[in-house]
Amino acid sequence: MSQSFDEISAQLRRRHRKSARLKWISMGALGLAGLFLVLFFADMLGKGMPAFQQAQVQVEIDYNEDAQRMGRAALDPEVSRLVSRTFERLIPGQIRDNPELLGTTETRWVLADSQVDQYLKGHRHKLSESQKATVDALVEQGRAELKFNTTFFTTGDSKMPEASGILSAAVGTVLTMLVTLAIAFPIGVMTAVYLEEFAPDNRLTQIIEININNLAAIPSILFGLLGLAIFINFFGVPRSSPLVGGMTLALMTLPVIIIATRTALRSVPDSIRHAAFGVGCSQWQVVRDHVLPLAMPGIMTGSIIGLAQAMGETAPLIIVGMVAFIPDVSASFAEAATVLPAQVFTWAGEPDKAFVEKTAGGILVLLAILIFLNASAVILRKKFERRW
Amino acid sequence: MNRILKSRTFKTTVIAAAVVGVAGVAQARDQIRIVGSSTVYPFASYVTEEFGATTEYPTPVIESTGSGGGIRLFCNGVGEGTPDISNASRRIKASELERCAENGVTDVTEVKIGSDGIVFAQSSENEEMDLTLEQLFLAVAAQVPVDGELVDNPYTNWSDIDSSLPDREISIYGPPSTSGTRDAFEELAMEVPSEEMEAYGGEGYTEIRSDGVYIDAGENDNLIVQRLTEDTNAFGIFGYSFLVENPDALGASSIEGVAPEAEAISAGDYPIARSLFFYVKNQHAEDVPPLYDYVDMFISEAMIGEGGYLMDIGLIPLPEAERETTRQKVADRASLQVSDL
Numbered sequence: 042m043s044q045s046f047d048e049i050s051a052q053l054r055r056r057h058r059k060s061a062r063l064k065w066i067s068m069g070a071l072g073l074a075g076l077f078l079v080l081f082f083a084d085m086l087g088k089g090m091p092a093f094q095q096a097q098v099q100v101e102i103d104y105n106e107d108a109q110r111m112g113r114a115a116l117d118p119e120v121s122r123l124v125s126r127t128f129e130r131l132i133p134g135q136i137r138d139n140p141e142l143l144g145t146t147e148t149r150w151v152l153a154d155s156q157v158d159q160y161l162k163g164h165r166h167k168l169s170e171s172q173k174a175t176v177d178a179l180v181e182q183g184r185a186e187l188k189f190n191t192t193f194f195t196t197g198d199s200k201m202p203e204a205s206g207i208l209s210a211a212v213g214t215v216l217t218m219l220v221t222l223a224i225a226f227p228i229g230v231m232t233a234v235y236l237e238e239f240a241p242d243n244r245l246t247q248i249i250e251i252n253i254n255n256l257a258a259i260p261s262i263l264f265g266l267l268g269l270a271i272f273i274n275f276f277g278v279p280r281s282s283p284l285v286g287g288m289t290l291a292l293m294t295l296p297v298i299i300i301a302t303r304t305a306l307r308s309v310p311d312s313i314r315h316a317a318f319g320v321g322c323s324q325w326q327v328v329r330d331h332v333l334p335l336a337m338p339g340i341m342t343g344s345i346i347g348l349a350q351a352m353g354e355t356a357p358l359i360i361v362g363m364v365a366f367i368p369d370v371s372a373s374f375a376e377a378a379t380v381l382p383a384q385v386f387t388w389a390g391e392p393d394k395a396f397v398e399k400t401a402g403g404i405l406v407l408l409a410i411l412i413f414l415n416a417s418a419v420i421l422r423k424k425f426e427r428r429w
Numbered sequence: 430m431n432r433i434l435k436s437r438t439f440k441t442t443v444i445a446a447a448v449v450g451v452a453g454v455a456q457a458r459d460q461i462r463i464v465g466s467s468t469v470y471p472f473a474s475y476v477t478e479e480f481g482a483t484t485e486y487p488t489p490v491i492e493s494t495g496s497g498g499g500i501r502l503f504c505n506g507v508g509e510g511t512p513d514i515s516n517a518s519r520r521i522k523a524s525e526l527e528r529c530a531e532n533g534v535t536d537v538t539e540v541k542i543g544s545d546g547i548v549f550a551q552s553s554e555n556e557e558m559d560l561t562l563e564q565l566f567l568a569v570a571a572q573v574p575v576d577g578e579l580v581d582n583p584y585t586n587w588s589d590i591d592s593s594l595p596d597r598e599i600s601i602y603g604p605p606s607t608s609g610t611r612d613a614f615e616e617l618a619m620e621v622p623s624e625e626m627e628a629y630g631g632e633g634y635t636e637i638r639s640d641g642v643y644i645d646a647g648e649n650d651n652l653i654v655q656r657l658t659e660d661t662n663a664f665g666i667f668g669y670s671f672l673v674e675n676p677d678a679l680g681a682s683s684i685e686g687v688a689p690e691a692e693a694i695s696a697g698d699y700p701i702a703r704s705l706f707f708y709v710k711n712q713h714a715e716d717v718p719p720l721y722d723y724v725d726m727f728i729s730e731a732m733i734g735e736g737g738y739l740m741d742i743g744l745i746p747l748p749e750a751e752r753e754t755t756r757q758k759v760a761d762r763a764s765l766q767v768s769d770l
Contacts, residue, residue: 281492
């Protein structure tokens with residue numbers, strides 16, 4: 042069994058080479074992932090930033106007789122085609138509600154048509170040569186310019202790209218997530234407490250545990266089918282509502298919360314439980330006053346991550362009807378609503394090219410919210426976590 | 430502990446709010462519910478938005494479920510939870526209308542709103558191609574007749590089909606089998622020409638080849654358009670409105686010598702064109718007061734007429750006489766019968 046010095050040192054060199062290679066390969070993998078991330082962000086930022094600016098034009102509105110029937114008649118014919126229809130279609134109603142407007146004029150900044158917007162941003166547009174000249178002249182006079190796009194944050198979806206916004210989807214997301222949290226959090230935590238603190242370790246609980254782990258890995262669309270069959274068809278929950286969407290996503294989030302809570306409970310050392318029992322606490326008191334509060338940071342982190350996952354989900358929501366066209370902002374749990382990723386999905390399918398930047402802009406907003414959520418999960422953990 | 434308590438009160442509030450919310454919808458609706466075709470969706474959602482913005486009623490809810498899926502939901506019955514209108518990029522089938530009647534949906538009005546062409550287009554960098562329906566069929570069918578026998582499609586280059594066509598590889602991006610566009614393509618561009626070909630024995634043949642020449646490109650027509658600009662060798666099959674939005678990137682092939690242009694499609698000269706419809710559940714007219722206000726807005730001249738708003742976004746208007754017929758049917762609340770189909 043004797044090896045010469047040379048053999049041993051050659052073997053050593055080989056082993057060192059191998060570990061160096063492993064290091065480079067794993068660094069390469071990280072670099073590649075980072076590169077993709079940078080490319081993705083650069084692409085999204087490049088495409089999405091223009092969405093936060095929108096062209097406006099200053100026009101003179103003449104509330105005349107004709108404008109009572111056709112809003113367009115209130116505008117100078119030269120610019121009337123350059124102004125968003127979302128503005129001019131409201132004029133007849135305004136005159137109907139405020140008859141004293143009739144015969145007056147007003148100068149105001151209003152949303153420009155999306156083609157003007159695309160032209161000013163240097164994208165492909167459909168303006169004719171004479172319309173281009175008009176826009177150029179307006180820019181020269183300071184009567185047309187790109188301004189910060191408040192519409193994007195204050196309105197719902199629209200067929201007219203210049204007037205479409207993410208507010209209705211954002212409100213829908215908040216409502217849906219409230220329902221998801223209200224259902225998944227208590228049920229998830231209680232299930233985990235029972236399984237971890239009370240349940241005997243037998244065949245049945247083992248089967249339950251395997252099933253929970255399995256559920257966490259099921260394709261999300263199946264939860265949508267379940268939601269359709271049970272919540273909508275059987276319980277009659279209104280279709281497309283944040284209520285049914287939230288319930289469906291709660292099913293999807295439950296296993297994540299249960300698993301996270303169990304891990305958090307398990308990391309609370311038994312000495313805490315023993316000490317509490319030692320001074321005469323009941324099982325209920327031990328869990329409520331000692332184990333659960335100590336496990337809370339871990340439970341919160343898990344729940345936030347589960348929620349962030351649910352927030353980015355579209356597939357199950359297509360099945361329960363939440364991928365819909367929702368221009369109105371509604372704060373009801375039972376009325377039709379949509380969510381941010383579904384809004385992005387809807388915009389991505391629009392033929393009009395001006396929606397490309399809206400799509401990317403929507404993605405940026407969604408990303409910002411997800412980064413905020415995940416960062417707060419990390420901060421919560423760092424702040425409250427106790428190491429034993 | 431404190432934290433748990435806090436979150437508990439918070440949750441009770443949320444659940445209570447949710448219950449109140451549900452109780453609120455248990456009466457007659459002000460909000461119209463629409464389902465159906467993804468082809469009609471852009472037009473219908475334009476009208477719903479206009480309706481929401483200019484009337485006192487809330488914006489109707491519209492879901493893009495595909496024609497078949499929409500009619501299935503529509504025919505599930507009468508009452509609160511069922512849709513009031515179903516959009517369709519094809520006519521309702523007799524079997525579907527029978528199922529409707531079985532479920533109590535006995536009074537349905539058919540509204541024809543316009544036409545749509547299915548285009549066969551490529552990157553505009555290529556030379557234009559003029560195809561006959563038969564050539565198009567031979568390029569996409571799974572089995573084609575060679576010397577009178579049906580064999581697996583052997584054509585890989587356009588010039589194999591007809592020597593007058595360019596020597597270019599056949600590569601086609603098209604809609605998947607769940608799509609209404611695919612249904613219409615199979616019916617108009619496959620069934621029709623194959624019925625006249627002896628080898629199929631007078632029966633329509635609609636099997637699309639699966640040897641990688643025809644590529645399912647997903648429901649999103651934008652993706653097909655994007656791929657065509659990158660893969661200049663390939664053709665795509667999609668709706669006319671996407672051609673309108675990309676006039677300089679795409680060039681559509683003429684079929685049987687007719688280019689897919691609004692007039693040709695409207696007149697029925699372009700062979701792969703279909704009519705667009707929606708179906709109204711008249712039994713809901715009383716419980717859903719805005720129902721016919723919406724229908725009237727949809728069929729107004731300002732929407733579906735020549736130069737109407739929907740034309741701007743790609744709808745091909747019906748000839749004037751047909752628009753009048755549509756309006757008459759709506760005014761009469763004409764009830765569609767199985768015998769009409």
